[in-house]
Amino acid sequence: MTDVFDRQKRIQGWSQEKISSKNVLVLGAGALGNEAVKLLVQLGVGKITIVDYDEIAEVNLNRCVFFSLEDVGKKKCFVLKEKAEKLNNSSEITAVDKRLEELSEEFFAGFDYCFSCLDNLAARIHLNAKCFGKIILIDGGTNAFNGKIQVVDKTACLECSLTKSDYKILWKKYSCVGEVLDFMSSKMPALATTTSVIASMQVNEFIKLVHGLPALVGKYAFFNGLKNEVVIYEVSQRRDCPLH
């Protein structure tokens, strides 16, 4: 039988061994999580853990590649695991039906990379705090034709890049003054094409990091699908960052 990974192994400098030895965490089994897990399995990543407490709804079907009408009402993490396993048998996939807040510090030990595929800023900031200095975080977010990704290692974190309006959103969210639409809130306009681009960019950063190629560490990339433009911003470590 031909090797499933034959074509990618032909890429100069490619190490399938490095890819298959990785243990990754995917937070969120929604639109970005579906796409990211699809790509991670296609690449042959050794261990993938998917965390999500939510159930599949009809509104998820326009951009979640593994979900269909018959899955409505089922838990996202389990359906994603079950369907992704059918792509090939090279990845060991674990599904965890929990909220981010329910995960202990110990839970995060042992992962090489964490993909933030969450649908709201507050959860992404929470995950940023859990991972900072311990696991490399590859964060993604989308809003209609736009999206952004950021790689957080040990220098500037996700909070270092927050603007005043981001804090306003967080403040509103925590102070319960009603529904607020933030960058990638679950009720934001969402497009399957942008989802694919952003999840692909997240996983592409992972490939580069694994192979020791220059990646987006300490920077973030803003994708504008209307202009066909990707702008890279440097993120400097903020002195008054609440995290470090």
Ligand SMILES: [Zn+2]
């Ligand atoms: Zn910071």
